[in-house]
Amino acid sequence: MAICQILVTPENQSASPPLSFCGNDRNDSYSVEDGVLNNGCFVDALNLVPHVFLLFITFPILFIGWGSQSSKVQIHHNTWLHFPGHNMRWILTFSLLFVHVCEIAEGIVSNGHMETNHLHLFMPAFMGFIAATTSVIYYHNIETSNFPKLLLALFIYWVLAFITKSIKLWKYAEYKVGIQHLRFCITALLVILYGLLMAVEINVIRVRKYVFFTNPQKVKPPEDLQDLGVRFLQPFVNLLSKATYWWMNPLIMGAHKRPIELKKIGKLPIAMRALTNYLNLKDAYEEQRHNVDDPEKAPSIWKSIYRAFGRPILLSSTFRYLADLLGFAGPLCILGIVKRLGKDESMTEQQDKACFFGVYFLSSHELLQKTTVLAVLLFLALVLQRTFLQASYYVTIETGINLRGALLAMIYNKILRLSTSNMSMGEMTLGQINNLVAIETNQLMWFLFLCPNLWAMPVQIIMGVILLYYLLGPSAMIGASVIVLLAPVQYFIATKLADTQKSTLDYSTDRLKKTTEILKGIKLLKLYAWENIFCNSVEETRTKELTSLRTFALYTSMSIFMNAAIPIAAVLVTFVTHAYNSDARLNPAEAFASLALFHILVTPLFLLSTVVRFAVKALVSVQKLGEFLQSDEIGDDSWRNGDVSVSLESCKKHLGGTKALNRKQPLRYQLDSYEQPIRRQLRPTESEDAAVKVSNGFFTWGSNLSTLSDINIRIPTGQLTMIVGQVGCGKSSLLLAMLGEMQTISGRVCWSNKNRNSVAYAAQKSWLLNATVEDNITFGSPFNKQRYKAVIDACSLQPDIDLLPFGDQTEIGERGINLSGGQRQRICVARALYQNTNIVFLDDPFSALDIHLSDHLMQEGILKFLQDDKRTVVLVTHKLQYLIHADWIIAMKDGSVLREGTLKDIQNNDVELYEHWKTLMNRQDQELEKDTEEDSQTALERKTLRRAFYSREAKNQADDEDAEEEEEEDEEDTFSTTTSRRSKIPWKVCWRYLSSGGFLMVAMMVSSKLLKHSVMVAIDFWLANWTSSLQNVSSKSSNITLDEQESARHRSYYVPVFSILCGAGIILCLITSLTVELMGLAAATNLHHNLLNKIIHAPIRFFDITPLGQILNRFSADTNIIDQHIPPTLESLTRSTLLCLSAIGVIAYVTPVFLFALVPLTVAFYFIQKYFRVASRDLQDLDDSTQLPLLCHFSETAEGLTTIRAFRHESRFKQRMLELTDTNNTAYLFLSAANRWLEVRTDYLGAVIVLTAALAAIWGPNYVLDSGLVGLGLTYALTVTNYLNWVVRNLADLEVQMAAVKKVNSFLSTESENYEGSIDVSQVPEDWPQQGEIKIQDLCVRYDQSLKPVLKHVNAYIKPGQKVGICGRTGSGKSSLSLAFFNMVDIFEGKIIIDGIDICKLPLQTLRSRLSIILQDPILFSGSIRFNLDPERKCTDDGLWEALEIAQLKNMVKALPGGLDAVVTEGGENFSVGQRQLFCLARAFVRKSSILIMDEATASIDMATENILQKVVMTAFSDRTVVTIAHRVHTILTADLVIVMKRGNILEYDKPETLLEQEDSMFASFVRADM
Secondary structure, eight states: OOOOOBOOSGGGGGGOOOOBTTOSSOTTTTOOTTOGGGOHHHHHHHHHHHHHHHHHHHHHHHHHHHHHGGGOOOGGGGGOOOSTTHHHHHHHHHHHHHHHHHHHHHHHHHHHTBSSOBGGGTHHHHHHHHHHHHHHHHHHHHHHHTOGGGHHHHHHHHHHHHHHHHHHHHHHHHTTOOTTBHHHHHHHHHHHHHHHHHHHHHHHHHHHOOSSSSSOOOOOOOHHHHSTTBOOOTTTSOHHHHHHTGGGHHHHHHTTTSOOOHHHHOBOOGGGSHHHHHHHHHHHHHHHHHHOSSTTSOOOHHHHHHHHHHHHHHHHHHHHHHHHHHHTHHHHHHHHHHHHHHSOGGGOOOOOOOEETTEEOOBHHHHTTOHHHHHHHHHHHHHHHHHHHHHHHHHHHHHHHHHHHHHHHHHHHHHHHBOHHHHHTTSSOHHHHHHIIIIIHHHHHHHHHHHHHHHHHHHHHHHHHHHHHHHHTHHHHHHHHHHHHHHHHHHHHHHHHHHHHHHHHHHHHHHHHHHHHHHHTHHHHHHHTOHHHHHHHHHHHHHHHHHHHHHHHHHHHHHHHHHHHHHHHHHHHHHHHHHHHOSSOOOHHHHHHHHHHHHHHHHHHHHHHHHHHHHHHHHHHHHHHHHHHHSOBOOOSGGGTTTOOOOHHHHHHTTTTOOOSOTTOOTHHHHHHHHSOOSSOOOHHHHHTEEEEEEEEEEESSSSSOSEEEEEEEEETTSEEEEEOSTTSSHHHHHHHHTTOSEEEEEEEEEOTTTTTOEEEEOSSOOOOSSBHHHHHHTTSOOOHHHHHHHHHHTTOHHHHHHSTTGGGOBTTSTTOOOOHHHHHHHHHHHHHHSOOSEEEEESTTTTSOHHHHHHIIIIIIIIIIHHTTOEEEEEOSOGGGGGGOSEEEEEETTEEEEEEOHHHHHHHOHHHHHHHHHHHHHHHHHHHHSOSTTOHHHHHHHHHHHHHTTHHHHHHHHHHHHHHHTTTSOOOOHHHHHHHHTOOOHHHHHHHHHHTOHHHHHHHHHHHHHHHHHHHHHHHHHHHHHHHHHHHHHHOOOHHHHHHHHHHHHHHHHHHHHHHHHHHHHHHHHHHHHHHHHHHHHHHHHHHHHHHHHHTSOHHHHHHSOHHHHHHIIIIIHHIIIIIHHHHHHHHHHHHHHHHHHHHHHHHHOTTHHHHHHHHHHHHHHHHHHHHHHHHHHHHHHHHHHHHHHHHHHHHHHTHHHHHHHTOHHHHHHHHHHHHHHHHHHHHHHHHHHHHHHHHHHHHHHHHHHHHHHHHHHSOSSOOOHHHHHHHHHHHHHHHHHHHHHHHHHHHHHHHHHHHHHHHHHHTSOOOOOOOSSOGGGSOTTOSSSOOEEEEEEEEESSTTSOEEEEEEEEEEOTTOEEEEEOSTTSSHHHHHHHHTTOSEEEEEEEEETTEEGGGSOHHHHHHHOEEEOSSOOOOSEEHHHHHOTTOOSOHHHHHHHHHHTTOHHHHHHSTTGGGOEEOGGGTTSOHHHHHHHHHHHHHHSOOSEEEEESTTTTSOHHHHHHHHHHHHHTTTTSEEEEEOSSGGGGTTOSEEEEEETTEEEEEEOHHHHHHSTTOHHHHHHHHHO
C-alpha cells in the first residue's frame, strides 16, 4: 500500500502545480511496476474508454439523424414508444445520472484533500455523466424514428462500461477498500446499474429480433396513435415528457395565437373512453352479483370501484408516499447547512485518513459535511419531490375522470331500462336523476382525487412529529399538540360551511324564482306600476340570502384564519416552552429546521378536514347510486321481437332476470281472469291480419291494482284504429301496455312477426330534444327531402319554421327559443309520421291544436300520408267528429274495453252509445263554426313566436353597438390583435369590482394585508436574532454561572417581544381574513342591488331585444360567482403573492447576490404564467360548455323514455351519451394536465430559487454571515415553491371570474325609463282621471330611436264613458296604441291628453297606477289570490269579493281552501287559461279607474268565458271609458265607436252601424269574414 501525502494545512494548496491526470505529488504516479491494473490512476483511465467510444459513435449519427428529422410526416409516430423495457430504461438512466453526480462530488471533495490536483478522481465520472445523457437522447431518437439496428452501439457501450467498472470494483475489493468508503459504494452501484441496462438492451434484442435473427419482428403502432384525432398523448410519451408534460407545450403556447377549440383537443385515447371504463366497472359489478351467495344482496359499488380502478390508485399513493418522504429533505438540509455555516468549515476534525492507490478515500459522512453538497442534494430532492407529487395528482385525476365516465354510462344504461311506473309514480324523479348525474358522480370523482391523502397524511404527520421531537425534544410535542387539537375545530368549521352553503342555495333558488316571475310578467308590472312592490319582495329574499352569505363569509374567514394562525401559535408555544424548560440552547439550525417542519405539518392538517368531509359525502353518494342501480326495470325484451307472448308463467321462470314484477303480488288476478267469461270470440280469420293482439290482458302501473283489466283487443294491420273514451279511462295506458311499458299481471300481447321492429309513437306530452327542428323530426332516420316536405306540410309547420331565425336549423330550447305547446306537439307528430315504420301510435295529437290544424293534420297527415303508405295507425282522440274516418274503433271506459268494432257495428249494436256520441259531435261542430279563420289559436302562437324574434335585426344592431363599446377590452378574434390582448389581465374590471366594495373596505384590506405580512416577517427575523445571539453567547462564555444569568437576561428580553409579535400576527390574520370576505360581501350586495334596479326600471324595449335567458344568467350564475367565488380567490391570490414577495425580499436582504439570479427567474415565471392563463381560460370554457349538453342529454332521456323505447333508439342515444361524456372528459383532462404543466414548471423554478439562495449564502462574500439569517432565507425560499403556482392558478381563476363582473357591468349601463315627469305629483288631482275623456292629437310613436315609427299622426277623440273598439290586421299598430296610453313607447311627436293633462308630463308611477289594462296573455304570479288581485293591499276584502263576483269567479274561489288566500302556483298553472283571464278582469276591476283598456283580451279564451267578459264590460264598466282591441270583430259590434287601423294610420273611424252600411268599408269585410 502506497503512502499518501495529504494536506493538513490549507496554505500549501496555493502552490499547487498545474492540472495533471494522475497528480504530480508522487514520482510513481505513472509507474506500472506492480502490474498495470494495480495502478489506480490507470484503472480510472480505463473507465474513460467506453464513454469516449459512445460519444464518438453517437454524435455523427445524431447529427445526420436530426438533419433528416424534418421528413417525418405523421406527428404521432414521434411519440410512439415501441421498444420493450422503455420505462425501465429511463428510470435506470436517471438513477445512473444521479450516481454519476455523487461520483463527481466525491471526486472533487477527495481531490480537495490531495496535495496536487488528481483529475482522474472526477474526470471519468464527468465523462460518464455526459455519456449517460447522450445515451438517453440517442435512444429516444432511435425509438421515435424506429431504427432499432442502431441500438447496437448502446449495447456495446453498456457491455464495455460494465466490464471496466467491474475491474475497478474487483481491484478495490482486493485492496480491502470496503463499504465504509463512499467510492466503493458508488462503484458497486454503477456496476449494478450498467448490468441492468445491459439486460434491458438484451431484452430488446430478444423481443424485436432486429439483429442476429433472420426475420425481425414488424411492429404496428397502437390504435390510438394511428388515429390522428387523438391529441392527448400523456400515455404515449417518454418518461421525461410524462413527468414534465413537455408534450403540452405546443398546445399551451399555441393558445396564445388562436383559442383552443374542441377540434384542437381531439378525442380521448381508447383506454380513457367512457365505454372502456364502463365495461370494466360493469364486469366488476356483475362479477360480484354472480359470486354473492345471497342474490337479494346488492353488489357493493366500493368493491367494484376498487376492482376496476384499484391499481392506478395504488400507484398514485406510492408516488404520494415518495413525495412526502422527500419533502422532509428540506428541513433536514437546512439543518445541515445552517449548522455547518455556523462552525467554520476549515475546523473539520482530523480522523485517521484512509488512503489507497496513493489517493484519499472519503467516508459518506464526510461528504455530507460539505454545505455545497447539501445544497445540491436539497435541489435534487425538491425537484424529485415535486415531480412525484404532480405524478400522483395526475394519476388520481385521470382515474377520477375514468371513474366518472364509467359511472355516467352505468347510470345512463340504467335510465334506459327504468320501468315507466318508477318514473311516473315518483320513485325516481327527474330531479333525482339529474342530481345523480351532476352531483353524485362528481362527488365520487372528487373523493378519488383526494383519496391518496387519506393514507398519506397520517404518515406525513407522524414523520413530522418524530423529526420535531428529534430537533427540539419534549417542547416540540407541545407545539404539535396545538396543531392536532385545533384540527377538529377546522373540521367543525368545514361542516358548518357546507350547511351554510345549502341554506344560501335555498334562498338563492327562491330569489331566482321570484326574479324569473318578474321578468316574465314585466310588461304587466310596468303597466300596473307594480315594479317596486315586486322588486322589494326580491330584495327581501336577497337580504335573507345575504345574511346566510354573511355567515358563510364568517366561517370562510375563520377557516382561512385558522390556517394562517395555527402555525404561528404552534411556533410560539414551542419556542417559549423550549426557552424555559430545556437545558440545551436553541441554535439557529434547529430553530429554522423546525420552523420549516411546522410549515410542512400544517398542510395535511388543513386538508384533512376537507378530505374527511369528501369521504362522508362520497359514502352518501355511493349509497344513492346503489339504490338507483337496484331500482325496478321494465321486463325482458324477448317479446318485443316477433310473436313471443309475455305471460306470468314465462316471467316466473327467470325471475332473476326481470325486476319489474312485484313479487309480493298475489296470484289471484290470474284466477280472476280465467273465471270471467270472454265477451267476444275472436274469429280465426281476424287474428291473422292483426298487427297487435292483446288477450286477457291485466296491466298495472306498479301498484297491486290493475289499471287496465280484461283487455281483449286487436289492431287490424294497415288500417286506422281509433281509441276513444272519457278522460282518465286508460286510453294512453292501453298504448303503453302494448308497447310493453306497463307491468303485465296476466295475459299476453302478441305482435305479428314483421311489425315489432319499431313503433313510431307520439306521446300525449310532447317531448323534444335540444337539437335543430330538422333533427327532431328526422330523429336519426336518413334525411329524405320529399318525405320531409310532405310531413311538414301535413303538420302545417312551414309557417312556424319560417318565423324561426334559422328556419328548421334553429336549435330548440336554446337562447330562449321556446315553442308553444301546439308547435311542440306538431313537431312530435311530424316525427312519428316521418319514421319509416309499419305501425304509428298517436296519443291524442290534437289536444293542443286548434280546429283548423286538427282538420288539416287529420286529412293530410293521417288519412293521406299514413294511409297511402298502408301503415297501421292507432289514434287516441277526444275529437269524435273524426270517428267516421276510422276503420276500427275501440271504446274504453274505466280501464276496460267497452266496445270494439267498426262505427257501423256500434251503430247497430249499441244505440245508446252511438246517440251519446252524436250529441257530443254536434256540440263539437258548433264550436267549429264559432272558431273563426282569422287569428285562431295557432295564429296567436305564431304571433308570440314572432314577438320573440320581432326586431331581430334591431337586436343584432344593438349587439353590434355593445360589441363596439366592449372592443377596447374584449378579445376580437382577429389574428394580429389576439396575441397581445388575450394575455392581458382585466385590471379595469377588477378596479370596478373593488370600488363597488367601498373604498374604506379596500383601504382596510390592503393595509391589514401588508401589515400582517410585515409582522410575519418580523416574527421570523426576531427568531433569527434570538437564536444567533444565543449561539454567540454560548460560543463566547465558558463560565457556567455567568451563563445562567445571560440566558435569563436573554429570556426576559427576547421571549416577551417574540410573544407580542406572534400575538399581533394572529390578530392580524383574523382581521385580514375578515376584511376580504366583508369587502366581497359589500361588493356583491351593491352589484346585485344595482343590477336589479337597473333591469326592473329598464324600458320595455330592453326586454324585447334581450333574451330572458341572458338576463337570468346575470342573476343566477354570475351573481353566484360574485357572491361566493371571487372573495376566496382574491384572498388566496393576495396571500400567495405577498408571501412570495416577502420571501424574495428576505432572501435578497440576507444575500444580495440573489438579486442577479432573480432576473432570469422572473422572466421565466412571467412567460409561464402568461401562456398558462390564456390556455387555462380556454380549457375552462371548453369544460363548462361541454358539461351542459351532457346534463341536458340525461334529463332529456329521462323525460322521453317511452318515446325512445318505442322507437327502439336506445343504442343511438347511448352512443350520443358516450360521445358527450368523452368530449367533456377530454376537456377536463386537458385542463388538469395544463394545471400539472404549470405546477411542474413553477415548482422547478421554486427549486432553482432554493438552490440559488443556498449557494449565495454558502459562496457569499467572506464576511461571516449570521447563521440565523441564512436559516431564515432558506426557510423562506422553501415556502416559495409552495406558493408560486397558487399565484398563477388564482390569477387565472380570478380572470375567469371577473368575466361575471364584466357581464353584470354591461347591464348596469342600460338606460332607465324616465320616471320623473315634468309635473309634480301634488299637482295631479287625487281622483284623476275622473271623466275618462281621451284626446289623441297628431300622435307618432316608435319603439326605439333607431326604429321606424309604428303609429303615424293618429288623431282621435273619445268621449267619457264611451265604449270604443279598435280593429285591424296583425301589425296594424293596435297594440302599440294601447301601450302609448301608458307611455310605454317612445312618443316623439303629438300627445295624448286624458282629462286635460298631457300624459307625457306625468310621473310614470302616477300615470300607470291610475289606468287599468287587461292584457292578451293572462299573467298570474305565485302567491295568494289576494296578492294577485291587489298586491298593494289597498282594497278591502269586500271589494275583492265584489270584483270576483263580477268576473264570475266568486263560487270557484269560495270552494278553494283558504278562499282569498288560496295558493296560486307559478304562472297560475293551477287554473285554466279562461279562469286566468277572468282573474285579470277582476284585477282590472279592483283598480277603480275610469279608463279600461282591453288588449285582445278574448283571443285566448273559449266562447263561454268571452260571453261573460262581454257582459261584464257592458254592465260593471257601464260608466267607464273602455277601449277594446279586438281579435274577433263580433266582440265590438255593440261598441259606440269603431276605429279601424292599417299600418299605423287610422283608416276608418265611425259608429259600427254606419260602417256596416258601407259595403266597401274595411270593417264590413272583417265582419263578413267573421260570420
